[in-house]
Amino acid sequence: xxxxxxxxxxxxxxxxxxxxxxxxxxxxxxxxxxxxxxxxxxxxxxxxxxxxxxxxxxxxxxxxxxxxxxxxxxxxxxxxxxxxxxxxxxxxxxxxxxxxxxxxxxxxxxxxxxxxxxxxxxxxxxxxxxxxxxxxxxxxxxxxxxxxxxxxxxxxxxxxxxxxxxxxxxxxxxxxxxxxxxxxxxxxxxxxxxxxxxxxxxxxxxxxxxxxxxxxxxxxxxxxxxxxxxxxxxxxxxxxxxxxxxxxxxxxxxxxxxxxxxxxxxxxxxxxxxxxxxxxxxxxxxxxxxxxxxxxxxxxxxxxxxxxxxxxxxxxxxxxxxxxxxxxxxxxxxxxxxxxxxxxxxxxxxxxxxxxxxxxxxxxxxxxxxxxxxxxxxxxxxxxxxxxxxxxxxxxxxxxxxxxxxxxxxxxxxxxxxxxxxxxxxxxxxxxxxxxxxxxxxxxxxxxxxxxxxxxxxxxxxxxxxxxxxxxx
Amino acid sequence: xxxxxxxxxxxxxxxxxxxxxxxxxxxxxxxxxxxxxxxxxxxxxxxxxxxxxxxxxxxxxxxxxxxxxxxxxxxxxxxxxxxxxxxxxxxxxxxxxxxxxxxxxxxxxxxxxxxxxxxxxxxxxxxxxxxxxxxxxxxxxxxxxxxxxxxxxxxxxxxxxxxxxxxxxxxxxxxxxxxxxxxxxxxxxxxxxxxxxxxxxxxxxxxxxxxxxxxxxxxxxxxxxxxxxxxxxxxxxxxxxxxxxxxxxxxxxxxxxxxxxxxxxxxxxxxxxxxxxxxxxxxxxxxxxxxxxxxxxxxxxxxxxxxxxxxxxxxxxxxxxxxxxxxxxxxxxxxxxxxxxxxxxxxxxxxxxxxxxxxxxxxxxxx
Numbered sequence: 001x002x003x004x005x006x007x008x009x010x011x012x013x014x015x016x017x018x019x020x021x022x023x024x025x026x027x028x029x030x031x032x033x034x035x036x037x038x039x040x041x042x043x044x045x046x047x048x049x050x051x052x053x054x055x056x057x058x059x060x061x062x063x064x065x066x067x068x069x070x071x072x073x074x075x076x077x078x079x080x081x082x083x084x085x086x087x088x089x090x091x092x093x094x095x096x097x098x099x100x101x102x103x104x105x106x107x108x109x110x111x112x113x114x115x116x117x118x119x120x121x122x123x124x125x126x127x128x129x130x131x132x133x134x135x136x137x138x139x140x141x142x143x144x145x146x147x148x149x150x151x152x153x154x155x156x157x158x159x160x161x162x163x164x165x166x167x168x169x170x171x172x173x174x175x176x177x178x179x180x181x182x183x184x185x186x187x188x189x190x191x192x193x194x195x196x197x198x199x200x201x202x203x204x205x206x207x208x209x210x211x212x213x214x215x216x217x218x219x220x221x222x223x224x225x226x227x228x229x230x231x232x233x234x235x236x237x238x239x240x241x242x243x244x245x246x247x248x249x250x251x252x253x254x255x256x257x258x259x260x261x262x263x264x265x266x267x268x269x270x271x272x273x274x275x276x277x278x279x280x281x282x283x284x285x286x287x288x289x290x291x292x293x294x295x296x297x298x299x300x301x302x303x304x305x306x307x308x309x310x311x312x313x314x315x316x317x318x319x320x321x322x323x324x325x326x327x328x329x330x331x332x333x334x335x336x337x338x339x340x341x342x343x344x345x346x347x348x349x350x351x352x353x354x355x356x357x358x359x360x361x362x363x364x365x366x367x368x369x370x371x372x373x374x375x376x377x378x379x380x381x382x383x384x385x386x387x388x389x390x391x392x393x394x395x396x397x398x399x400x401x402x403x404x405x406x407x408x409x410x411x412x413x414x415x416x417x418x419x420x421x422x423x424x425x426x427x428x429x430x431x432x433x434x435x436x437x438x439x440x441x442x443x444x445x446x447x448x449x450x451x452x453x454x455x456x457x458x459x460x461x462x463x464x465x466x467x468x469x470x471x472x473x
Numbered sequence: 474x475x476x477x478x479x480x481x482x483x484x485x486x487x488x489x490x491x492x493x494x495x496x497x498x499x500x501x502x503x504x505x506x507x508x509x510x511x512x513x514x515x516x517x518x519x520x521x522x523x524x525x526x527x528x529x530x531x532x533x534x535x536x537x538x539x540x541x542x543x544x545x546x547x548x549x550x551x552x553x554x555x556x557x558x559x560x561x562x563x564x565x566x567x568x569x570x571x572x573x574x575x576x577x578x579x580x581x582x583x584x585x586x587x588x589x590x591x592x593x594x595x596x597x598x599x600x601x602x603x604x605x606x607x608x609x610x611x612x613x614x615x616x617x618x619x620x621x622x623x624x625x626x627x628x629x630x631x632x633x634x635x636x637x638x639x640x641x642x643x644x645x646x647x648x649x650x651x652x653x654x655x656x657x658x659x660x661x662x663x664x665x666x667x668x669x670x671x672x673x674x675x676x677x678x679x680x681x682x683x684x685x686x687x688x689x690x691x692x693x694x695x696x697x698x699x700x701x702x703x704x705x706x707x708x709x710x711x712x713x714x715x716x717x718x719x720x721x722x723x724x725x726x727x728x729x730x731x732x733x734x735x736x737x738x739x740x741x742x743x744x745x746x747x748x749x750x751x752x753x754x755x756x757x758x759x760x761x762x763x764x765x766x767x768x769x770x771x772x773x774x775x776x777x778x779x780x781x782x783x784x785x786x787x788x789x790x791x792x793x794x795x796x797x798x799x800x801x802x803x804x805x806x807x808x809x810x811x812x813x814x815x816x817x818x819x820x821x822x823x824x825x826x827x828x829x830x831x832x833x834x835x836x837x838x839x840x
Contacts, residue, residue: 039585044596276593282585285519289725296723300716307715311708344656347728350720351663351735354713361712362674365705391677394622395670401614402666406659409607411600414659421663 007438014435018325021332031335032074033090034342036413037290039283040090041098044411045273047083059273060085062265063102072098076340080411085273088340091283099278108173108264110203111165112210113222113234116148119161123147126162144168150224150231169226170206175199177244179264181257184249189257191248193264200244208240225263232263279412293346300350301327304357312364313456314448318439319360319432326356326431330424345416352424355399359432362395363388364456371457378444380457385437392433399425476700480692483752490749494637497644506643509560509652512601514594516564519548520576521586522555531557531576538571540564548726555580558726560652604658611665619669623676630753631672634745638668642738651730660734667713668742671706672750678702679754690771691764695755699747710743 035042045063047056056079063085067075076088092098120126124133126147132138138145148163179193195203210221220236235248248260305323308316330349334341367384375383403422410418443449479486510517532545543561559572569589576582592600612632619628639661646657678698686694717739720732758764 046593046596274593275591276596277591279588279590281588282521284583284585285521285588289727292723292725293720293728296720296728297716299723300719303715303719304712307711343725343727344659344731347720347724347731350716351713354716355667357712358670358709361705361708365702365708369701387681391674394618394673394677398615398618398669398673399663399666401618402611402662405607405611405614406662409603409610410655410659412655414655417656417659 004442007441010434010438011442014325014438017332018328021329021336023332024336025328025331025334028331028335031331032338032340033286033290034340034345034413034416035088035090035279035286036281036343037286037293037341037346038091039281039286040088040092041278041280042086042088042412043099043102043278044080044276045085045087045102046276047085047273049083051083053082056083056085063087067098067102074340084276086411090340099275099280108176109169109226110171110206111148111167111169111224111226112206113224115167116150116163116165116224119150119163121160121162123149123162126164129164130166146229148224148226148229148231150234171195171199171202173264175202176264179261181254181261182247184247188249189252189254190250191252191257191260191264193246193248193261195244195246197244200242203244203246204240204242207237207246208242210237211239214238225260227263233260277412289343290346293343293350297346297350297353301353304353308357308360311456312360314454315360315364315367315440315456318436318443319357319364321439322360322431322436323353323356325435326428327353329431330420330427333423333427334420339419340416342413342416344413345420348417348420349424352421352428355396355425356428356432358395359388359392359429360436362392363433363436368457371452377450377452377455377457378441381437381440381444385433389433392429396425396429476696478693478696479699479747480696480752480755483692483755486748487752487756490637490745494640497640501640501643501647504647506647506653507650508601509654510562510590510592510597511655512597512604512653513562514592514597515560515562516569516592517590518559518564518569518572519588520557520559520573521583522557522576523581523583524579525555526557526576526580528557530579531559534575534579535559535561535572538568538575540568540572556586600655604655607658607662608665611662615665615669619673619676623680626757627676627754630750630757631669631676633753634672634742634750635665635668637745637749638664638738638741641741642734645737646734649733651733654727654730656727656731657734660731660738663735664738664742668738668745670709671743671746674702674706674709675699675746675751676754679751688767688770690767691758692755692768693771695751699751703747706743706746710739713739 045059047059060077060079064075064077067077067087067089072089072092074090076086076090078086080086087102089098118129120129127133127138130138130141130145132141138147144166146165148165150161150163151159175196175198177194177196177199179191182190182192184190206223210223213219213221214237220238222234223237224234225232233248235250252260301323305316305320308319308323310316312319330352339345363384366388367380370380370383370387371377400422403418403425407415407418407422440449448454528545528547532543535543535545540559540561541563543559543564546558546560548556548558564572573582573587612635615635616625616628616632619631642661642664646653651657675695675698678701679695682694682698686697689697714736717732717736720728721736724732759768
């Protein structure tokens with residue numbers, strides 16, 4: 001009696017789990033799809049050798065900021081290994097453009113405008129002043145040389161000016177810790193920035209000097225924020241700013257402030273990142289890959305169930321039921337913890353369908369052995385499960401072990417395959433062994449479940465002769 | 474049940490299958506696996522066209538834009554019939570754009586049907602190294618696990634069978650001219666984990682049968698174990714082949730290659746369990762003094778116990794399911810049954826310790 005109670009208990013538990021899983025699993029459309037299934041961009045960025053983890057973490061934060069600006073729904077940015085950053089942007093419209101924004105290694109510098117010297121009307125003129133004809137040649141010159149463009153926007157009429165700067169900037173973006181937008185007392189947008197300790201000292205020094213000049217001459221001194229040779233802003237310096245925290249106020253719109261903050265953040269990217277692997281997938285391509293995979297999965301599931309029912313009859317039906325329970329539980333787990341499904345991930349899931357019924361095949365074969373040796377269905381059921389379990393367990397363990405190794409070694413979509421394979425096989429041991437057994441034991445009193453032919457144990461019929469007459473096992 | 478004396482021919486199996494494996498591996502080295510950009514670095518571009526184009530047209534167009542040695546394949550499936558996969562070791566962003574715009578002007582590129590994958594050479598090298606490392610670790614882990622659960626003399630034959638499976642998979646993969654991608658490596662690792670299943674099933678039965686069979690030679694015991702487990706091994710394989718076939722037929726191009734590799738590995742994994750792993754384990758185990766004695770006692774072939782009945786009848790065609798359902802030939806009295814009563818006796822009184830029925834060796838003589 002207590003055994004029946006235990007099995008009933010197990011099934012009630014399974015029913016509850018099934019309900020919870022179904023709640024998380026459906027509708028399937030809420031599954032996070034990897035970019036290989038909905039289109040998008042995946043890129044792996046590599047930092048130069050010897051980059052500290054700290055810098056990598058900062059780079060990740062910065063990339064996150066940039067990506068957020070792109071308005072991607074479910075971006076995934078994470079470090080990979082010691083010196084790589086993996087960026088996944090599913091569902092973006094323009095992967096090429098996004099890649100440019102993310103991968104751009106901007107050079108942010110702070111120049112005193114008084115160091116700029118003579119303005120030129122074109123880039124060529126500025127280059128000519130240094131006796132070179134291209135930027136490449138300029139870079140080759142000894143000492144610091146840079147052409148800076150300043151598009152001054154004065155009352156609608158904009159005037160562009162180019163400068164040949166030969167004095168190295170005292171502050172660079174690397175010394176900047178972070179920047180954000182905020183609002184001042186009058187509720188006007190402003191930009192706050194924070195410097196690293198070295199940067200703070202330098203910044204105090206520079207602002208102190210500029211503020212002193214202002215006090216003496218009565219003329220505002222400007223500190224230009226230059227990103228990639230482009231003057232983004234040139235705030236006036238009114239007083240010395242020490243302590244490493246500065247704010248830029250002025251006639252900004254909120255968008256201007258946000259842009260400037262972004263420029264500052266961009267510039268703070270501590271290391272130069274190079275793309276070592278990138279993958280862009282068109283939306284249509286992803287969609288059709290998804291449909292094909294789902295189709296393959298559904299047909300695979302159907303084929304397995306047909307095979308099981310034809311070969312094992314009622315037992316096969318129970319195994320098919322367990323397989324469906326398995327599928328729902330698995331989807332529930334995947335959607336519940338928000339796993340991003342990739343194409344290899346779905347492939348892994350389809351494979352586990354076949355592996356899940358493997359356990360049933362082994363158990364049912366054992367049951368046939370037991371019935372053949374003269375046992376009743378009930379006794380054969382429990383003996384079959386008990387004896388098959390060791391082989392089932394060992395088989396599944398080897399697959400789980402390789403899945404773990406693969407998960408460790410793989411990158412990108414293949415990790416998804418390893419995950420579904422490992423989790424799926426572990427879960428299948430639960431459904432194919434425990435759930436099937438409980439169902440069978442509970443139903444064992446019912447008449448169809450005592451009929452060997454219906455059960456699919458009919459092979460035993462001719463075998464139930466005394467062994468020494470038939471001579472067969 | 475018909476017991477086929479496979480183990481009489483163990484050396485024949487071992488030698489011929491090693492020859493096949495060596496041939497496959499040499500073939501792989503000669504033909505050179507077509508390593509995809511995942512390992513060597515490069516660019517892979519897939520693009521769907523509205524109008525029909527031939528591979529040659531696309532290739533000449535791409536070459537015309539200065540891309541060195543592009544590999545152009547026609548891909549059916551993902552986005553209609555006119556999809557092409559262009560792979561090259563180097564294709565700059567500019568060249569990619571030119572390819573797209575040229576294709577667009579001649580064949581009209583389908584919207585949102587382009588995918589580009591770029592892998593740096595150093596990253597590819599890292600992937601390769603990691604793939605080798607992962608395979609090595611998996612092999613060691615499987616040896617470790619099997620040694621822990623069975624014994625070392627079972628673990629090594631299982632791995633040798635896996636070498637056969639993977640060797641053949643790679644050989645056929647290379648022969649069919651498919652590109653090796655990271656998905657292929659995933660398939661190889663899965664084969665390592667899965668192909669050992671059937672070996673475990675036989676070994677599990679051998680582990681069990683050793684307790685009942687105190688007189689029979691190790692080879693006869695192995696033959697019985699194979700006979701007892703072959704159908705179920707084939708069935709588990711069929712259960713995995715069904716979804717694989719579904720992927721092969723309905724899946725997209727990437728999944729197809731993956732399923733192809735797995736299919737070979739799974740099929741080879743089934744027969745190698747019987748014809749590589751088991752014979753090797755038998756050869757090794759029969760060197761142990763206690764089993765050697767039995768071989769000597771049985772007159773080198775184990776004629777006394779299991780074998781004779783089988784040898785006498787049509788053992789040739791008895792493999793597979795048919796042999797189990799029907800009684801082909803007339804089993805000779807005295808042989809064959811000797812083992813069975815004890816096996817069934819044990820299973821009936823399943824709960825007793827495994828030592829006890831084994832100790833009742835006398836039962837056999839009484840029958």
